[in-house]
Amino acid sequence: MTPAPGPGLRLVTSPAHPAGSPPLRAVARVRSGPARLDFEQLAARIPAVQWGLALAGDADLELHLACRDPQELREVVATLRRAGAAGVQVELVLRTLLPAAAAPSTVLPARSTVA
Structure with missing residues (x-):
């Protein structure tokens, strides 16, 4: 039995990996080295990057990834x-939680890629 997500949160479920959907989602927290990393360049070079955040703290960027498999x-x-x-910390996403009052439109869409 899966534990409840907690008060004020709801679990968002979806069909198990619809066709064309990468099955492995992860969050990469990235620390820049001597030169600042450019999100736009990284997103253009790495198709798995869905969206990201610029941070002030231990990490400089948080990248939300959708990968085909562990090798990717x-x-x-x-x-x-x-x-x-200078450093990359990766955490796998097990499930998505949203506040109970959140409207479906507040969920960021996955970036689509054109082949």
Whole structure:
């Protein structure tokens, strides 16, 4: 039995990996090296990047990723390090939680890619 998400939160479920949907979601918290990392360049070079946040704190960027498999996730981390990241911490997303009062329109859409 899955535990309840907690007071004031609701669990958002979706069909198990619809066709074309990457099954592995992760959050990468990235610390810049001597040179500042540019989100737009990273997003253009790494198709798995869905969206991100610029942060003030231990990490400089938080990248939300959708990968096909663990190998693609490893490639993303390697690309971030080659781009100059001093540190990359990756956490896998188990499920999405939203406040109970949140409207479906407040969920950020996944970035679509055109082949």
